[in-house]
Amino acid sequence: MAVLTMNFKSIFSLTLASLVSILTGCNEGNKLSLSERSIIYCSEGSPESFNPQLSTSGTTSDASAKQLYNSLIVYKGKKNTLGPALARSWHVTRDGKKITFYLRKDVNFHQTSYFTPTRLFNADDVLFSFNRVLDKNHAFHHVSGGQYPFFQSVKFTELVEKVEKINDFTVRFILKRNDSSFLANLATDYAIILSEEYGQSLQKKKKPHEIDILPIGTGPFKLKDYRVGSLIRFYRHDEYWQEKAKIEQLVFDISPSKTTRLTKLLAKECDVSSYPIAHKKITERSDLTLESMTSLNVGYFGFNTKKEPFDNKLVRQAISLAINKQALIDTVYQGQAARAKSILPETSWAYDSETPELTYDPVRAKSLLEVAGYAQGFTMDIWAMPVQRAYNPNAVTMAKLIQADLKKIGVEVKIITYEWSTFLRRLSQGEHQSFLLGWTADHPDPDNFFTPMLSCSSSEKGSNRTFWCNKEYDQLLQSALSTTNMTKRKSYYAKAMAIINEEIPLLPIAHSKRFQARGVDVEGKILENFGGISFYDVAKRSINNDVNTLAQPEIADKASN
Amino acid sequence: MLTFTLRRLSLFLFTMLVLTLISFSLSFLFPGDTVINHSGQINATATELAQLNEAYQMDKSIFTQYGAYLTHILNGDLGQSMASQSPISNEVLELLPATIELSLVALLIAMLVGIPLGFIAAINHNKASDNAILSFAMLGYSIPVFWLGLLAILFFSIGLGWLPSAGKISLLFEIEFVTGIQFIDILLSESPYKWQAFSNASSHIILPACVIALAPATIFIRLSRAAMIEVLAASYIRAAKAKGLSFQQIIFRHAIRNALIQIIRHVGLQFANLVTLAMVTEVIFSWPGIGRWLIESISQRDYTAIQSGLLVLSCFIFIVHILTDFIYAALNPLARGNHHGS
Amino acid sequence: MAREKIYLEEVFPSPFMQLWGIFRKTPVAMVGFCCFIFLVILAIFAPIISPYSPVEGHLDMILLPPAWHPDGNVSYLLGTDELGRDMLSRLMYGTSLTFGLSFIVVIFSLVIGVVIGSLSALTRGIKSSFLNHFLDVILSIPSLLLAIIIVAILGPGISNTVWAIAIVFIPQFIHITRYAVKEEFRKDYVLASRLDGASNFRILYYSVFPNIVERLMSQATLAQSAAILDIATLGFLGLGAQIPLPEWGAILANGLEHFYIAPWTVYLPGLAILFAVVATNLVGEGIRHALKLRKEN
Secondary structure, eight states: OHHHHSOHHHHHHHHHHHHHHHHHOOOHHHHHHHHHTEEEEEESSOOSOSOGGGOOOHHHHHHHHHHHOOBSEEEETTTTEEEESSEEEEEEOTTSOEEEEEEOSOOOOOOBTTBOOOSOOOHHHHHHHHHHHHOTTSTTTTGGGSOOHHHHHTTHHHHEEEEEEEETTEEEEEESSOOTTHHHHHTSTTSBOOOHHHHHHHHHTTOTTHHHHSOOOSSSEEEEEEETTTEEEEEEOTTOSSSOOSOSEEEEEEOOOHHHHHHHHHTTSOSEEESOSOHHHHHTOTTEEEEEEEOOEEEEEEEOTTSTTTTSHHHHHHHHHTOOHHHHHHHHSTTOEEEOSSSSOTTSTTOOTTOOOOOOOHHHHHHHHHHTTOTTOOEEEEEEOSSOBTTBSOHHHHHHHHHHHHHTTTOEEEEEOOOHHHHHHHHHTTOOSEEEEEEEOSSSOTHHHHHHHHOHHHHHHSSOTTOOOOHHHHHHHHHHHTOOOHHHHHHHHHHHHHHHHHHOSEEEEEEEEEEEEEETTEESOOBOSSSSBOOTTOEEOOSOOOOOOSOOOOOOOGGGO | OHHHHHHHHHHHHHHHHHHHHHHHHHHHHSSSOHHHHHHOOTTOOHHHHHHHHHHTTTTSOHHHHHHHHHHHHHTTOOOBOTTTOSBHHHHHHHHHHHHHHHHHHHHHHHHHHHHHHHHHHHHTTTSHHHHHHHHHHHHHHHSOHHHHHHHHIIIIIIISOOSOOSSSSOTTSOOOOSSSOHHHHHHHOOOTTHHHHHHHHHHHHHHHHHHHHHHHHHHHHHHHHHHHHHHHTSHHHHHHHHHTOOHHHIIIIIIHHHHHHHHHHHHHHHHHHHHHHHHHHHHHTTOOSHHHHHHHHHHHTOHHHHHHHHHHHHHHHHHHHHHHHHHHHHHOGGGGSOOSOO | OOOOOOSOOOOOOOHHHHHHHHHHTOHHHHHHHHHHHHHHHHHHHHHHHOSSOSSOOOTTSTTOOOTTSTTOBTTBTTOBOTTOOBHHHHHHHHIIIIIIHHHHHHHHHHHHHHHHHHHHHHOOSHHHHHHHHHHHHHHTSOHHHHHHHHHHHHOSSHHHHHHHHHHHHHHHHHHHHHHHHHHHHTSHHHHHHHHTTOOHHHIIIIIIHHHHHHHHHHHHHHHHHHHHHHHHHHHHTTSSSOTTOOOHHHHHHHHGGGTTTOTHHHHHHHHHHHHHHHHHHHHHHHHHHHHHHHHHO
16 A cells, blocks of 8 residues: 555645645645546536437437447548448448448447446447337337437438348448438437347336436446436446547536536636636636637527417518617627528538528518507517527527517517426427527538428427428428439528528527637547537646655446456 | 423424425415326326326315325325426435535534624623624625625635535545435545545535525624623622622633523524525535525426425424424423413 | 693603604614615616616627726716616616515515504414414524515516515514514503503504504514515525516626626625615614613613
8 A cells, every 4th residue: 555655754744734625625636636537527407318319409419429329420520521430331322222331340338337238239239229210119119208309300210211230240221212411310419329238138127218318338438327407427438449538537517507617617616618608707717728619500589380479470570670680699699600691501511692681670570560460569488598509608698688679669578498408398399489599410411400490390290399381391301302413402402591581480590609618737629520529539637746646546337347 | 391392292293284284285276287296297198197196086085185195295205306307205315415414514603603702792792892793793694695605606716716616525526325414425435535525525515604604693693692691690690700700700600501501592593594595505506405406496397396395394494493492491491381482 | 632832841752753862873873774765765766867777788888897997988887787788777776676675565564464463462362372373483484485485386576576575574573563562551551541441442553553663663674674685585596586677686696697707797786785784784773772772761
């Protein structure tokens, strides 16, 4: 033991130091060893489950996708080209209908206190993961609700005829038609690989729902502990198929309040903070850095087109005309966002610069309201999301500004907000009249904006909370998907945007960057180009050079030893 | 003492009855289906709903319903939270100890600071130091606790960087849940980082406990000042003076003891006050206690959680109240007699 | 008893005037009283004297610091918040919400409490004993906790907060009135009027009330300082005044988000609450002090 080698004097000073630290709370020196090997991430909300297949909420995929799982393929590099992950390589037939994946043979699943794998990753796991989504008779299809919003919104089930196992390390997807966004969809955070063996063992134990609560994946971290509303603790996956992660422990400190997150960051109680506020304060501190990532997203103000008075197109137009978007961007985004002309960001290749934009015109709004029969105005509610997102850093403030704008045309607004998961649940039940929400693209294909946000299929069972359904619009999207000709696709999408502009199921407000703040001692890339975050590359630089002579026990799961 | 105990016991049972009745009737007052408010199962299927109706005897008379509800509570089944869908009894068991711990530390601080200050003020009655202490007490009593908490965080956590601002321990430490009282759990744990965790936990509790303690401390100042003034005017003190005891002897041997008994009577009342302040402070310091949980439940309209949370919290406060009554009665035989209220 | 003043007579000031005489000579109490009057005036005339609307934002003037700051603007004396709303106007309107409402609430509970309290003072027996026990239980629960419980039942909102706090304070006034009335009824002057054949109500109205009014006032100031803190705390927790009402606690909660870049949005409402509570407490202390002195004389 190291302690024995210390002389009396050092023991005395150590005792004194710990006494002082008990009294003053300054214990940086002692904690160093532990904190150096761990990262505390202040996250903005509790995940609904640990399976990104089941949700489109960024909070859920942030906490699960890149940490716990891998996909077959991933986006790599600055240019966002598709690269190998669990699949070593893949092959697409000329008609685009058969896609074969050749899998890696050296991939371990997590070993945890609740599951010990006996075999390596193979084709069965791929089949299990995708058939859970595709096959209504699959044993796990209806576990945890049976809703797969991302896959439903991109019509994955209609597209894939079947998934075949060629041999233990080769699988083939057979599609009904050519789809130019198929591979892109497989590289998203949602198309993750679960363990088939774990599924079997849970079925034997008659606890199938645990597959989404106590996750087993192949990712760089494994779940140790989750307390709703308080923390998620991950340990490093030591048998990861790539190089091990650099940190041994990753803790998500769930802090829904933006101010609390900033306080914790400033007081050094967390190393990294999601969606920080008060950028000015962070940049003026030398021990913190603020980083941003251009993200394909849109923040919008949506209307429930199934509810009065927003089933009337004129009302939707009137409300949209009455909102001063530039003021929202200056105030809510502090000018750090581009004004949205349509749902597609201008950085996307499919964006048509000719797209017209609704201008701020309260006078016309008032007259439109009169035409619609609401000359006296009316009372409505706005549901403002409680968490921060890149596309909307402060929905409540935005709602307040909209409240003031709409008052000018005689519309009274009530602002409603719930805790995030309650908010999403009530939203999906259509209890709202209008709502502030947004969409972040999971991959660079423009279809990822048009289909999940506004198509009929996603209005039934997906992420279209306006419940707007327009056959012509859907037809245009279908045509756009069936071709790989960029110019043709672009013209289809231009027409779709024109329909949105006329019908206004939602009013696009801004395209913004995603921000994140961290202490300067945290190194490595966290924000991914698409979708969420990953702590795989993160390491901590030691600020203090005092090497602690005390023994440094490994942080490890007792059950895994 | 026996009649005293019996009387308190009957009062306790009566109050519990009233509290459960109120809690039971809340399910009817809250919007939504009564049985769902009882159980918190918002996503219940038709068969599950039928089972629940059966379990809570919803088709029988209101008395049977109350009986069924009481049975559920006595079995430790408080329903499940509408928001998180986990059993409320588990959440309460995890959160209540944290609140108790915080409140006890705050009570200790309030008494350690307030009572001596009150005595000093009483001994220097009508002098400058008395006035200074009284002015401080009034200021402390007037500061809104949430504002004080914010200023404390700004000054001590961010400005000086001395004390942490949130939570009860750094999340890096894994402490196994045994009693829920953090300090005991740390001492029981076998973590190699035990002592680091202990000092970390102590540094976390200082700020919120001091913030909570301020207002009760000022009340203890007033109470102990009044008690001491009264005691000093009593005839036995005059007798002691006449005996020629020194001032110090009088104060330390006679006055403090008798004044303290008077104060203990009020500790129960103050504890209720303290728990309320703790509820607000927990919100500011992100302390994982029952107060913060209850306030969140109220704003999320999680009716099952509100109903059960209120029941648990009021029971707890009432139990503390009765306990201090017992302690007071044990210390002061005069109090065991007639106690029919004023 | 009206009397023609035909000859010089030594004037005995009424007990109330005696109290005022002592109160006036305590400088600290008078400062508190002036502040209190100032707040009352502000609460009534806020809509007339405030420079801007409390809810309308000036989007070109976002998060402006107070005027004494180098970046400040004199036309926004106390700066603006994140929507460019003038802090001064918001705080002024907040006076009528936080301070004004607490004042009304206390008056309301005072009236109800005094009526019930005096009626119950005249009753005896089982009813009285039950009331006593009931009051003991209610009074042992802190007002804020009780208010939170009631708001939990009624649902968040400013009107529910006001009702909750009114309900919470009634027992206090019942208790003190009952106690004071019973005490007065034991005194000789009451016996005198009783011998004159006065009814209970007549005695209450003409003899007892003038003698207990100061004690009620002293209790009312205590209640009001608690009411201000309760309204503000509930507002802060988001259970009281809702967006965009300029209630002090709610303003403070709203400013939290900008605490680190615009600290005045948190400092100022906090100071306003502190000021109002201290002023109220000073008045209360003054009354209690004067009562004690009058008794000693």
